[in-house]
Amino acid sequence: MPPITWPTGTAPGVNPTETGGRLINAIAERAPAGSRSEIVWRRVAGLIARFTTTQTAVRGALLVGSVLYVVSGNRVYSITSSYGVTELTGTVGGAGPVTMARNMKAPVPDVLIAHSGGMSSINISGASVAVFSDGDLPSVNSICWVDGYFIVTAENGLAYQSGLNDTGFASVDRTTAEADPDGLYRAIASGSDLILMGTASLEFYANAGNPTGFAFNRSVVVPIGLKAPYAVAGFEPGFADTVIFVANDNTVRRLQGYDPTPISGPDLNRLIEAVTNPAELIAWVYQAAGHAYWVLSGPGWTWVYDVSTGSWHERQSYGFSDWRCRYGVAAWSKWFTFDLESGKAFELNSAARRDGANPLVWTLRSNQAHRFPGRAVIHKASFDFETGIGIDAGISPIETDPVVRIRWSDDGGRSWGNPLTRKLGTQGEDLPIDINNAGLTGRKGRIWEMTISDPIEIAFFGGAMDIEERAA
Template sequence: VLSYTFGTPGEVGTLNYDGEDTRFEYNLCTLNATSLEFSPTGHRMYIGATSGGPGDVVFQWPLTPPESASSSIVNPPEITEMPAIVETPGGGGVPLKSPDCVSMSHNDAATPELVIVDGTNGWIYDTTNGLRQITDEDFFSADVVDFQDQYFVFNRAGTGQFFLSNLNAGSVYTATDIATAEGDPDRLVALISNRRELWLFGAETIEIWYNSGDSDFPFSRYEGGFLERGCAAAFSIAEDDNSIFWLAEDRIFYRADSSTLQRISQHGIEEALRKYKVISDACAFIYTMGGHKFYVCTFPAEDATWVYDITTGLWHERQSRGMGRWRVSVYADAFGKHLVGDFEDGRIGELDLDTYQEYGVTIQGVATGPVAHYDRKRVAHRRFELDVESGVGLTTGQGSDPQIWLDWSDTGGRT
């Protein structure tokens, strides 16, 4: 899926998902279009879709990366994030505490180090010493790690504190390199470094810090760097396009550019989120394909995936066939490929716009249009015309037998 666009001529529309009244909603639910437009002209409706969305093909492990990336931890999968294990290029792995997401960050040392935390333990990997546990007595349990100005930065799990590594040394820590986000006594859920600003996400508030160079502790809070907005899921936070995206404690998705917050979800999606029993496990990533940037957020417990097209400002729901969610759980732009981790069996796949299957299962797209009417009057339909591109199918192989199904409702979508 690349993007879905709804609108009337001359204006940008939005996806209204699962509204209270089905007569006044229209939506697109997964999977297979680069753009889809709805354009009512008089009493006629037009729904158009162009191009195909990316499928998944298996990317074999172990990899044989190009020489320029063979010793670099900057590009996974030198280390690959999987549901409950960290696997190295040499084979084998180390079981982690977390059954879901772990947090990783790397430095730019002469021999780069990759630090991994799972909420209980910390691990460090480099190509010289391999993968090993962090054992420094001044290292604390942490949910999230990031890197800024030669420091690895961590939240201290279950507290309002955050702490630092020594300069460019992911295995060495000092007892005094710790501070508290104390503008509000809420728990520090996560943190992220964005444009050399350190964003500290509490359960109910956010503080923005910067490297002041102070000899006692190098980071200080910006004057006025305090936002009364929290974070509902540590791993819903992702950054791109000079902004930060996340799910807040009020079950609304936000985008932040510097200290300016912008609500990016809309009421239909927020109604769906209101009904979720669990949102704290939400995991998100951002990828770019076909000129679009996508913020992808999956709710494992609710079996749902929501995708925000940063380029167009529009949303869609994404599912793998036979599932409620998209089976992709993690993403890496590595070796010139869009690599993804599969939550079903841990395999690594590659997103490909010319593949119309997910691991052999044909991708299916679903589009739902609005109620058809003429000046709010009921309309009798003598015929239905579907305008599609024809004569370009394949005679054999993938994509050789495209199918279209049509369902309609005489009750405004209720039955």
């Protein structure tokens, strides 16, 4: 029986008939040596609700010691490891995403926030937030911390450093990103490098210990820029320090040393190109089950890059075409993300089978199996799932007697038949998953699609068809 070819990365194509298969809420990872398949397809990490802020628009988060600070709406909240939530007094200005940084001042660090309305500071001891201003600073658009210094950037291309583990800035302690007159979007710290990101260039700086002025000297300039202020991630504490960003040429690139290597394909590049407001591109990261993930959301879509395997998958919330989560932060040996609209915070956990209270629908769509212009009669199609994965003590029937729904298209994905339901087996039950007499394919061949919404462990190893070829 010839095998059905399944993708290891999502490739929906510009038109349905050119699809290379899709992974939606599904990942492909290498199976153990000696397994019955080289690849096993699983479900992505689910979400476990942990706490909620009273404001509904989360804008950013930062872990300071053992306390997580979350900016939501115009408020700041402190969260403990037992998920106790305290609203700080005072408000944060601006709207949209924020950037946050802390220093190593002892005994209590300083925390600064850059936002569209200026800057704010968190007084940890006083459990409050207030406007931060410094007469030596212009209007700033981002902040980071590196080697003891806060670094802030301005749209006109200037970058300022603070005093060592201090919040004071001096007008002479600055530099100009002048390799290209493109201004600055962001400053980030990656390893020992300070990276100043403009719209057409990246400038790398190293701490030279200059006794006066800016402590950092420029070392390398890369002639590729950042497309949008929040379209970069991978430098966050707790992550694998793999900086990935959306470049000004509408590609996604991964910094390997000083080389911004493209990692996106034509499908994603076209989605990025179609975004009319680049500020809607939001990137963030998380880790689960040994995989490091870089997430990019645009209007109506979310794609996720698995740094561990080098492949992409799509992520969708139930009833939506995108993932309704934004921003990732590591805290207390876990990763958290935030609902786009409700103010809810979730733990990302590979053992979770739901998106909070909603189903987490696993979808795997095959490559096109065709012999153009010939056709084929499919006498039988078999699908190799780990069966018997029901849970006797679970919720009936979604956990006790789970199912997979299988449908197919014979016109390249333009139209689909009604799905057929096959049982995945109650606990310990070994079942074959077959479809007999699956009909005659079209000239464009056959595409199979499988979906599972029941909250159970998924392990899929492949499929095959018993076919009889026919002339065109």
